[in-house]
Amino acid sequence: MNAHSHHSHEEHSGSDLVGAARQSLTDSGEQWTGMREAVFEELARHERPASAYDIADNLSKSRGKRVAPNSVYRILDLFVRTNLAxxxxxxxxxxxxxxxxxxxDCIFLICDECGAASHFDDDKLTGALRDSGRLEGFSNVRPVVELRGICNECA
Known part of the structure; x- marks a missing residue:
C-alpha cells in the first residue's frame, strides 16, 4: 500500500482477479462472456499498459483466428466503464x-523510458478536482490524472 492512499482496498491477482472481475461485471448487470474473459485475462498478463491492438494480436495468435481490434476496444471500453480496467x-x-x-480515482505514474505504469490514490486531491469541475458547471466529473517522469528502475 502506498503512503498516499487514504483508503484500503484488496488487491487481486491470478484466478482470484478474474473471479473478482467476473463478479463485479455481473453485479453491474453485464454478462461475463468467453470473449470478455479472454480479453480480461490477456490484459491481466501485461505488467505495462497494453493497447487494444496488442491484445487483439495476442488473442488472434492464441485462438488461431483473427480477433478484430474494434471488438477488443468495445470490451475494453466496457471494462473502463465498469471499473475492471x-x-x-x-x-x-x-x-x-x-x-x-x-x-x-487513480493517479497514474508513467515512466517515459520503459513505459511502466503504477498508481496511487489521493482522495483529497482527486476530490478537489471533482469539486472544481462541478464549480465550473460540469456533472459526472471523473478526474483522469497522469504524472509522467522516470521510474526508479530507469533513473
Whole structure:
C-alpha cells in the first residue's frame, strides 16, 4: 500500500482477479462472456499498459483466428466503464484494475523510458478536482490524472 492512499482496498491477482472481475461485471448487470474473459485475462498478463491492438494480436495468435481490434476496444471500453480496467490516456493503452470492486480515482505514474505504469490514490486531491469541475458547471466529473517522469528502475 502506498503512503498516499487514504483508503484500503484488496488487491487481486491470478484466478482470484478474474473471479473478482467476473463478479463485479455481473453485479453491474453485464454478462461475463468467453470473449470478455479472454480479453480480461490477456490484459491481466501485461505488467505495462497494453493497447487494444496488442491484445487483439495476442488473442488472434492464441485462438488461431483473427480477433478484430474494434471488438477488443468495445470490451475494453466496457471494462473502463465498469471499473475492471483503467485507460492510460496519454499512451492510448489499458491497465487491468487489480481491485475491481473498489471505485476511486487513480493517479497514474508513467515512466517515459520503459513505459511502466503504477498508481496511487489521493482522495483529497482527486476530490478537489471533482469539486472544481462541478464549480465550473460540469456533472459526472471523473478526474483522469497522469504524472509522467522516470521510474526508479530507469533513473
Amino acid at each position: 483503467n485507460r492510460i490516456e496519454s499512451a492510448n493503452a489499458y491497465l487491468v484494475n487489480t481491485h475491481p470492486g473498489c471505485r476511486h
